[in-house]
Amino acid sequence: MRISDVARLAGVSARTIRHYHRLGILPEPARTAGDYRDYEIADLVRVMHIHYLSTAGIPLRSVPRFLDSGAESSEVTAEINVLSEALAERIEQLERQRERLAALAERAEAGQSIEPLPAEVRHALDMCIAEVEDDAGLVRYLKRERELFELLAISVPDSFPEAIVAEYRRIGRDAEARAAYLDLLTRFRDLENRAPSVVMPEIDALVGDLCRHESLRSLIVGASVDDGGDAGPSAEDLVSDPAQREVIERVLDRLSGDRR
Template sequence: MRSGELARLAGVTVRTLRHYHQVGVVAEPDRDSNGYRAYDVHDLVRVLRVRRLAALGVPLERMPGVLDDADGDGRGTVDLLDDLDRELADRMDRIARQREVIARLRDHRAAPDVPPELAPFLAVFAAAGLPADVVRLDRDQSVLLAHFAGEEGMARLARFYERLSGPALFPVVAAVSDAFSRLGPQTTDEEISTFAETFAAALGPEIGGLGLGSEEDPTPDLGDAVEMLGRHTDDVLNPQQRRALQRLAEILEAATAP
């Protein structure tokens, strides 16, 4: 048989057959007088065995130990089958967790790249008709916060977002967000200070509470998050918005100073 015929009979491509040669699971046969490789039925059996092992998920590098088992009693494959079973069980667990995340995101019509724990609250922001730049800023910053909070801090972060999106605070959040989006070249220094003071009075306690932990609920280390959030806002906000946040930070720092 030529390589094309063997590949057809085995249900593989010639390229796959060549790959089997390269990794050493199927030996390359000698070439006949016209320079073509000559395969026989034993090569076909070998390729079919490789396909069966591949269908079970056996890595190519572990196949020779099975394929070259001279006795054919399978005594050398017990550990391999156990490993495959564990890998499949782990993969099924991962798939189940992925499906849970997908279901949560789909329930809230959330984008697949947002933290699923925050999806319900970000969905509230997105559905409220807030300015597009504010929604985009909230999404990107939530990605940063969720990453640096990690699993340990995610519960605290989710509670923070839950309070902001709840009926008591969300009207305030929406009003502040709308006012923030309107800051621009025509905004005066007095208006910037007024905005920062209004923001601090309305939401300062919630922001400050994010950094207050306890022995049972320790505060996550958000040092890197603060730095990255600063870089992010420096890049996407206009000068008046950056000054407003700087003034807000000064007010909050003064409020917590001893």
């Protein structure tokens, strides 16, 4: 048989058969006087075996162990199990991707943004930014807040904290809540680049107000002992300014003490 005949009967391409030859998993057959490969039935059977194993997920480099005698059955079984586990993980990953695509399709169909950040959070932050557009420093802080929540949304796309969504929904609808949030954030911003010892009264006052503002607190401080949040990096992880870190650490310490 010519290579085209083997390819047709085995359901593969001639190029695939030549690839098997190059890898050394299909021995080269004898050639005719005209220098054509002359395949036997045994060659066709091996091609079909290789193709069968390959489509089952066996890497081509491993095929000889499955086809040739002498391989330990325990080794073959172990390799199959490893491949099966890897395939199961891949299937789970594809399922998650399919679910995310379905969710994105729903949002697009409803005319919503397909970015990972919940629409309520994005809308409220956009409103806040519009209200303080003349304060470049505060706008920068609000944009950083949005970036942090985008990071959280990307890190946990299927479980963005509902408490945060609910609070930003309230901020977007309630002017007083929005004003309280902007006031706390402004006071937190104003601590930047100032020595904690110099602004200790401001720190004390802000810590007290944050502890009283249960709903707004996590928007400034980040994940707290209240919710056991560990889904992503908190403000404590990402804020390097000493005075601001003093606020975060003291709020978390006080809340932790209240729970004990």
